[in-house]
Amino acid sequence: MSRKGPTDDGDELLARLGSLTAQARELAQLQRSRVELAVALQRGMLPRDLPEAPGLQLAVRYAPAYQGLNVGGDWYDAFTMPDGRIGLSIGDVQGHNIEAAAFMGQVRVGLRALASVTSEPGELLARTNDLILSLGTDLFATCTFMRLDPATGVLESARAGHIPHIWATADGRSGVSGDEGGPPLGVEQGMEYPVMRHRLTTGGVFVLVTDGVVEGPSLSLDEGLDKVVRLAGVAAVAGLEAGALAAAVIKMAGTVGHEDDAAVLVVGHDGAVGRL
Template structure:
């Protein structure tokens, strides 16, 4: 018969040693995860434009928040550039998926829209041609998108949507709300799709806000509630003459209420003709 060795009770030193080893493992794992998250965020941000148009008559500002699911790489983007006729083009969108392929596809969509807009400035045609371009690439992915053309001299604004979240508008007097214009299907799904164009005038001091669903929708937060919250915020903010950068920050703050883990983007236009701007201190 084999005799069992008597078990030894764990001493305080043994417990402290074991706890120390576990703590080191947790710390090392946390540091690796933090490094991976920082890498993902850097990749996300590298896909966005380094600047936005800066012309008299218009304030433009944008905010972007990366995904909060560790290595999830979101496909949200915004963009702004000068069109061949001197007006301004803006886009915002969201690509299907949350991986490196989706991020690369997002870059192609953003640059594809820029390329198409050099040939036509009509937002509906821009989206239509971009749709055919993406279908020809045969990625098997799709993207929602809004594209608009703005004339800072006249305040005329033309916009079209490809299955994307509605925009928000407001006048300097605090009127406005959700822009429920007709939309076509997302880019990269159906050939020959038409994208209706909506036309409006953005009065002096008025704002037009483009955003992605990461700002206004969450697991238990319906998109309608998020859009209403942003609309109320924008209507109130414009009556105080808020700067575009501050308004973009305030709108992005709505995302904290939705508990959404996806990435999020906001693009704000405030029509601010040079002659109406108060002198800067």
């Protein structure tokens, strides 16, 4: 009767370890490819250009959470609507995978498409909500949509489960918006979204962010929003450009203590042409 010796046992163990290592490498490569695809998908769906109007400043910053093999579905958007006003949106899709990134694209495109039918923010969110539910997905998204008239500075806003925006004026006032909102998009049929009116004054700014910028294990939501309020207040009084403020706000994403998508959209008016 033959009996395997220590050498045979060692060879078999090494072979098994080699096989497991190869499988682990294949799985890691597959996951890495999925992450790279999702990041490319995200970046490809975000707008390349921003609308322009006399005196109006728009600035955006985006930091995808692709470290740790997680990718989320945050987005921002800004586009000129058929009536000449400017549509602005920012949002966050549930989940951190390629499905979330793809769903983000569907929501963003849906908002743009429906804005050609109605640009009223509350009705637009309501129609987008019903559209998402008709797709039969289990995902949902938070979102803020604003309609800005660059000629008058009137800004109308509706919120679907998203964190509130921040505002600041050149005379030193600043704060967190107390706008009433509705539930996230894709949760329940037939929802209503209240519309609030604001005014973009000369030197003033509005800052829209996703929660990856202002909330995490190292920073509570209230603390994060307060930090953005201070940054916006300083920027408005000092007359900083929207791009500088957006860059300062996105840096906060590195202080919240987690790896999550982070998006910033800043709307400002520099008073260079005309007066709002």
